[in-house]
Amino acid sequence: MIRSSAAVLAALLASTSLTSIAMAQTPTSAPAASTGFATSEATDPYVWLEDVEGERAMEWVRAHNAHSLGVLQGDPRYETLHQQALEIVQSRDRIPSPGFTHDGHIDNFWQDAEHVRGIWRRTTLDSYRTAAPQWETILDFDALSTAEGANWVYKGSTCLQPEERYCLISLSNGGKDAVTLREFDSVERKFVEGGIVLPESKGGADWIDKDTLLVSRDFGPGTLTDSGYPMVVKRLKRGQTLEQAETLFTGEPSDVSVSAYTLRDADGVLKATLINRAIDFYSSETWRVESDGTLVRLPLPAKSDIDGLVDGRLIVTVKENWTAPSGQAFQTGDVIAWPLDAWLADPKTMAQVVLRPTERQSVESIRATRHHLVVALYENVRGSVRVYQPGDWSYSTLDLPQNVSVGVGSASEQDDKVFVSVTGYLNPSSLWLADASTGAVEQVKSMPAKFDATGMTVDQHEARSADGTMIPYFVVHKSAMPLDGSNPTLLYGYGGFQSSLLPGYSATVGKLWLERGGVYVIANTRGGGEFGPRWHEAALQQNRQRAHEDFQAVALDLIARNITSQPKLGIMGGSQGGLFMGAMLTQRPDLINAAVIQVPLFDMLRFHKLLAGASWIGEYGNPDIPEQRAWIEQYSPYQNLRAGQPYPEVFIHTSTKDDRVHPGHARKAAARLEELGYPVLFYENTDGGHAAGANLRETARRLALEYTYLSRRLMDTPAQQ
Template structure:
């Protein structure tokens, strides 16, 4: 889709009804020991920087699709987990209520091209959102792409898409089974017919049309060796131009760096269509090189604008040779600068750094529209191109907003959401500063029953950390609580609606989001304070959040469940090892659990910006100290753990969770269950069908309810 100010929403859900903690015995007693499937221990030991490091479950790194032994282990683990989950009394109630809560109409932010409006819509329980188009703002929407027809299990999704400037063509990608790999195709919008064009081995790619609609720019990797598609490292990404009606083999190579294969490249066309901007990075940190290619003469000669992979440089618009950039150069919380691309070394301030964190910038209707984070809440401000303040966009409340529009069109759209407010789409007139609701959902609960409170607590080293506490307004006594965190990669988590979390809170539970270090909520310093040698701060912040919730009477000592995914899964694994006494239940999802081998698979090599290099002695010592797989300690009583992953996750390969689970089950860490739930034909999370989300969430919440004492009442 077109570049927009995007503040990452929370895409999680929750279940219904209030309850006091009346059954403490359900948390402290296991009816019968669980007999875990046997897992072979293979003697593998490496000496790393003078330390003998055992890795007896390395064989579980093998791809489940090609190794029958791993496939058998997965089947046995799922059988054991399913049998345990079937005993949980709240499972059916959660599933029933989640099904009700998910059954509401959901819209994406419209993309206007030509006179047409492109937008996604899910009628409620569709496994995948459907892409619609309107020929005018108030016209009748018609289905353009319905991915629900692509696979019987609903696990094939529409990925990225971008309409051409005149709205007559649409380039789109297909994501199958949750994989990061994409197949790219082109649609004739007038006829609805899929054109012959088909591109393979596309991953982590923007899709950018040439202004004349003759074709588009994209990024791809070389074709991997057979059988290595879902585990091999992703290297040598390059930018190509695809001319409509031709084979992929004829695509023109536009930009590559074969001498530095770890560098990745993303391309976008400027608002005026004159230039191609290639942004180059090597990891996940916002440190870019920028190359400009003049498309006018057809030579595609590259001109380096920014060297060094030192700072963020994100295109915000241009007028002729004057380009506007969002950057953190000499401004750790971000600023807007102007650059004459004929003299790229000379830049000038347009909007200086503020106390708030600049999250995104875009030229819309001739104005610079900037999105800021103010204590982890969105504020959208408007400026003239010369930096004069023009005002703010009035939002409905404390929440998260993302806005999209074109440089020469005053008509824009923005989405607004909060913990108790489902996403509403607004049409916004930039010049008139006027917003009207374009799509408002009707939901099966009363938002006014829920309160959102922001609190601040003190971490181990005295740092002040924010958290959001969300619960029914009548829940005032200590209640079972779900504490969620991420803490990495400069990612900011802000207030957003989740149908699933409503289900948890309806039952009387509390939901808490801790904005721990490692994220981007307070700019570069907040990120740097939670990565590399400072990674322990992330775990300390999260542990301090749990201690605060108990001390403040929000939950009881045996009433705290914790949850996080991906880097957040690493967080959960690490803090459970460090403070198993603090938590009643833990739900690590698709986590990075082996910190000594993460950089050997698929996208793992990008993560060294946050984690460091296992091959370097100083980094190794830090990673070894908190790696979840390597620090499970016998003789301690661990909380109940239900880890989750998926067989086709090629972002964080499932071997991380497989090895972690095997080590949990082989270690004497107490009688509570330590299980894994392994989804089939699902990946890291993107594209997961609605029915699988509901099933998985019901299992997770029933498990957490059992071990925190949340009494789950039947759905009325």
């Protein structure tokens, strides 16, 4: 198991006149500072909505759910959209995501109409390559939930290499991030009687050997960080209680989290036991546990990722300019390699540069096969896959479709096979099996079209942001789209945490929006990772407003090109993207007529006090520090909502079971808008966690609600809204 050591523009503007129009409409000043509303807990009239399952709060939720469901489910379009969404999400006609086991078998987690919670199943590689693989069920989570009268949601497994017989199964109550860990025998296909059970907590565990675990959990008072994640790592022997386990490492309350994992070679042999101390969301320390229990800090930059171990070489991505103990200077984005044993013995051992991305390139994923390094590399937000040869690090490029997204999936540790996914906005997903040693590629699975893309096309444009930076974006539309501003357009954004928005096939967007004449736009703003760490860092902390201006610039550019106009433009985003939507709503409501705000961050003066919020201080800054609070307060949507603004009726939704982004953000946003006299549609799923995907039927309902709302706002005439 490899984990992070810290925890994708070719098209020019059609004419200069378009750029000039967009620039002329861009605000020249930052948003106004807050007027004093909810600047403290004492001045926040809706702080009671942060009581997640409190009776008063839940009564408020139930009333708002009843209203919103009445409005949206009462729309004559809802039922058709719901049935289409349900058919898509429950379809068996999907590519089963493959994961190589250590012995070469293929594992898969699968959900459908009969397996709403899902099953863990297994087949051979040869069988997987056929049209109808013969699967054997390892564990049925629907049956488990029924038998135990529980609301279990599968959150993954960690199996002991090399045999991978004994596994720690992560089970979440209703989709929360916090999980219970239980030991499972994948050969006998049952939980081990008297086996290891770790109570519900955020955190994890990894195997050292069959009778020894590395555990990072809630060990009681004083063992969690301010972010609510583990601060302590222990070594637990079979038969011990958590209290009896040996403490190996204790972090600081201000840390994001502390975790531990093992670094193993292709044969499953333990090479190092490592502890990761995440100081903030991007900076960390990595410590090696010696055989006698002493700790040695590894000489790595604070911002870096450990990506894998191949042919005895440790692969690391450097995410800041850094001078190594060897005296070598590395640049942000460099992928480098050390001979592991030599480097552990002497930190001054020379490293090799495997890859140095250009300004328009981004490394999206890295996988190690037995003998090669496989890299998904994007240029101008279009993907390719390179195979590197350890030693001289020469590379070849796999012969895959062009101008699409590529994803490097599971890699075999027995040989050099690796799965690669290929997709595009109008290209149904396909799965390829590549042999890294020969370069041979074979398409093993492909999806049929889930919507009618006849006559549709994808364009890539750029918008000039307020500081002059060119921001790429994609427009998916029917080729016959008139350029008269009449097109219902949905603009999607995220803009944070170095998360790239890459081209991808979405059956639900296609069926529920594009096929019905809608236009779909994806903004590749700063804050994301489309052009590597620098693209992300350009919108960190005090520069967060740049990302908001990037998103606004794309909206302005769409209007300037007459692709759409304010009455026909809607926006959508979730989590950090929900913050994005809030910033657009409060800063440029004159540009939009709809906003789908999903599981959002909204009260940025209190985000660090709610659930996992403190872990994001590295992204946004710390509201408790006056200088940092000042820049956060400028854009925090909750504090900047005002009367007399042209806010459209928005649709906000969240989940009661979300233990990552507190549902209080969404609740308080809706309550404040209503207080100011604006109509609001609010819906809270009482299940499902942050991703709201614990139940496929609930997923279909959420999608239908969103696209019914968008249809009402953007496809109807103002008189119909």
